Amino acid sequence: MTLTELERKVPKLLEYTRYMPEDIRSRCTVRTHAAGSIIHQKNMELGYFGIVAQGENRVINEFENGNVYMIESNKAIDFIGEVTILAGMPRTSVTIEAVTENVVAYISRKDAERWLSEDINILRLTSRHTAFKLYRSSYNNGAKLFYPPGYLLLDYMVKYGRQYGIDSPAPPKQVTISRTRQLLQEEIGINVKTLNRTIRQLKEEGFFTLCKGKITFNREQYEMAQSWLETARDK
Template identity: 85%
Template sequence: MTLTELEEKVPALKEYTKTMPPEIRSRCTVRTHAAGSIIHQKDMELNYFGIVATGENRVINEFENGNVYMIEGNKAIDFIGEVTILAGMPRTSVTIEAVTDNVVAYISRKDAERWLSEDMNILRLTAGHTAFKLYRSSYTNGAKLFYPPSYLLLDYLVRYGRQNGMESTRPPKSVTVGRTRQMLQEEIGVNVKTLNRTIRQLKEEGFFNICKGKLSFTREQYRMAMDWLESAKDK
């Protein structure tokens, strides 16, 4: 697939590529990362810059003791390598894993640095994305230290529901969280035993159902979780 073909498939991408210099565009390649694959690994030398046209990925930090910390989840349209490039660092600071199939338009780091230095449009978009991620993480930073597991899980479900249309004018009847227990553990930041115990407890209280091993909740359960979170904040 060429960049032009990808733009036709994903019209929103044109806002990001409309000012790409022709010679850089001619060197652009399109690649698909299958769900579950690693897009880039922590501490690898970064030689490219990517624009994620479709798909969802998650940013994780891996430690030498084997523990994995989930930093954030991102949906297209997004960037790959922008933080490393804007920071002027040679190597990546995180691992990015594809949650669903990711289709990414790639250019070399050299081309990206030139484009970012010459074009205010792409610089504004990448800087805005980076600032939004920092704002989002700063807004919730510390919650895992001070809130109980029940709060963390319900807060996660509410945010997941919001991202998947529960606040839209025509919300879905139900939303199923497409995450394994291992992924939930990493994203919420609690150990497996605590997570499983919390899931059992909240399921018994009616906050969600279990469908083929995945957490699923209706709009009524979504509202119930929101009310619980609001009351918990006042305690």
């Protein structure tokens, strides 16, 4: 697939690529990353810049003892390598893993640095994107240290439900969180033993059901979780 074909498939991509120089455009390649695959690894030399046109990925930090900490999850349109390039650093600081299939338009780092220096539109979009990630991280920083596991899981559930339209005018009958326990552990920031105990407790309290082991909830349960969180915040 060419960049032009990808733009036809994902028209909103044009907001980002409309001023890309023609010679850079001619060198652009489109690659598909399968769900569960690594898009780039922490501490690798970055030689490219990518624009994620389709898919969801997650940003994680891996440590030498084998522990994994999930920093954030992102949906298209997203960038690959923008933080490293804007910071002027040679190596990546995080690992990015595809949650669903990701379709990414790639150019070389050299081409990206030239494009960012010449095109105020792409510089503005990448800078705003990076600033939003920092804002989101700063806004939520510390929650995992000070809130109990039940709060963290219900907060995750509510945000997931909102993301998948549970509070829209025509909501789905139910939403299932399609995450393994391992992924939930990494994303919420609590160990598996505590997570499993919390899931059992909240299920018994009626906040959700389990469908093939996955957390499943309807609009009424979503609103029940919202109300519980609001009360917990006021305490």
